[in-house]
Amino acid sequence: MNATSHRFKQNAHDAIADEKLKKALSTMKVGFREKRAAAIAKLPEFEALRDAGRDLKNHVLENLDHYLARFEERVIEQGGHVHWCRDAEEARQTILRICRDKGAKTVTKGKSMIAEEIALNHFLEEKGIVPVETDLGEYIIQLRHEPPSHIIAPAIHVSKEMVADAFRETHKQYPADRPLGEPRQLLDEARDVLRGQFIQADVGITGANMLIAETGSTVIVTNEGNGDLTQLLPRTHIVLASIEKIVPTLDDACTVLRLLARSATGQEMSSYTTFSTGPRRPEDRDGPEEFHVVLLDNGRSGMLGTEFQDMLRCIRCAACMNHCPVYGSVGGHAYGWVYPGPMGSVLTPALIGIENAAPLPHASTLCGRCEQVCPMRIPLPKMLRHWREKEFERNLAPPRVRQAMRFYGWIATKPRLWRWYTAAAARVLAAWAGKRGRIASLPFAKEWTAVRDMPAPEGETFMQRYARERRGAR
């Protein structure tokens, strides 16, 4: 998909004016934040598990080459195949080759952010293969021809009326006047339609929440059961996963599982956590005959050893966006690519280049809630600041911002001048604001004051006041 991250400002502006979106995003407080808090309150070990999760993923990243090689050996031992792919194009071509080998006409898909990252659906359609999303949220946005706006609730921006419209337009096999006012009716219809697809599909593609080096297993964590039907019924199962999803052992996976669902949906455990190891065994009565793992790098190996390495600990729970005041106001589409919210603002520039995503590191108030809730203790605000520095170094910031920063850098290193200048500014601004104490319009910040007043200083600087009060105290 074409990224519009460079237009974040305009996207955000449009999003804030969208009343329907505002209403949809308001469900996050109860739906995500309160449930998470309640689940964590029930597990006293949660903070210790966060430390363990961080240490585990750090250990994996330091030894990633070794664990990937061991994972590959185990998959092959179990009769599966591993395909290493440097970038999105290699991954798309690999999947196409497997599909063509199998003569596939339809593929069902479990929810996969990596599939979104490599824009797989669009590519398969171009090549004459019909991809069918089976996660309800993904199915809804596929019908609406739009990208996900949230990494675990892809259709969070869509109201039930909009879902009903999309279903009426697509599911012509049902009576036009059928009732579709309730979520239950919508779900039942989707379930009915997708049942047929599961059974017809030639290939099933799922993502992976984890890859286990000990056993060569891939793991999916879902609530609907669609991922399981996707990988169970077709003759070929393709797992699409990025390289940092490795954990060493099944025991290590338990640490991640104890963090994941609680952080994501506030469940103790998601309904289905499934470990898949190789194709069906000769004596099995069901299961896929072929098992392929497509391992995608797509820029991640280059993040190792940099200030962005910690981002590779991410387990895609979405807690950061669920708690982000910016995401909560503008939704996911404003971020302009696949990954929204704080994790997206850090990861997107790393994957598509800071020059294509320069505004994203600024799509944050640096309030720090994302880091507070991150189960893997990823220092997201720190990394957003790193991106801001890089953006500045590479001259990507707007000229006025650069001039202002240069002026600030100059004056902040001259204490006497600084004191004189700030004292003068405080007096002028206080006089300008008058009794109201607020300034309605500033000549050099018209855009900023267009939607809010600037609270004016009271007339003296902190240092002046400090000096005055110390004198008074004596």
Place this chain on the structure above:
Amino acid sequence: MSSDARTHILTRIRRSLGRGELPPAAQETLDARLAAPRPGIVPARAKGDRRELVERFVTMAEAAAASLDRIDGPDALPRVVAEWLARHNLAPEVVAAPDASLDVLEGRGTLTVKRGVAHPADQVSVTPCFAGVAETGTLVLVSGPETPTSLNFLPDNHVVVVRASQIVGGYEEMWAYLRDAGATPRTVNMITGPSRTGDIEQTIQLGAHGPRRLHIVLIDDEAA
């Protein structure tokens, strides 16, 4: 393409980490970690005596929206399954896993029992399980010729039979038993409550693609 890409990715990882291939001693340490997996932090709620763990399993499974019947021995199984079906206005027809532990379903009572994989028209499945995990009320089912995975997902109603002696405290204990049992099965399903989705306006609906109802029959085989 793939083998070039493999070399390229592994080389790039090493270069980014500022090293070459790990020295043999370091590789051995990592392989020893893989060969002898050790539990990390196991929550206190995964510990306790047998009775406590069984009760915790029941509480947690019900909290995850599973329903549960308790019986003293396998003989009562056909009766409680039939009663449960009647309570939900379901026909007395089930497809059951070929596993011998479910032979008891056949030939008595009113149930029509088919054995084998599930088909799309099947409304109710009955399966055994490998373990129950007290920590979160999670059932663990493994694939095999006697326990096909389709039974766990295709029918609208899934009845799982678990013996109290199969209930463990935490997930790690279950993995230890599974390793002892031999080769890793193709599929290990950890199931916690019925299928659900919140994808339409964050309203939780049960029965998205998998079973709408998950019913557990707990056989108290440890009762003294």
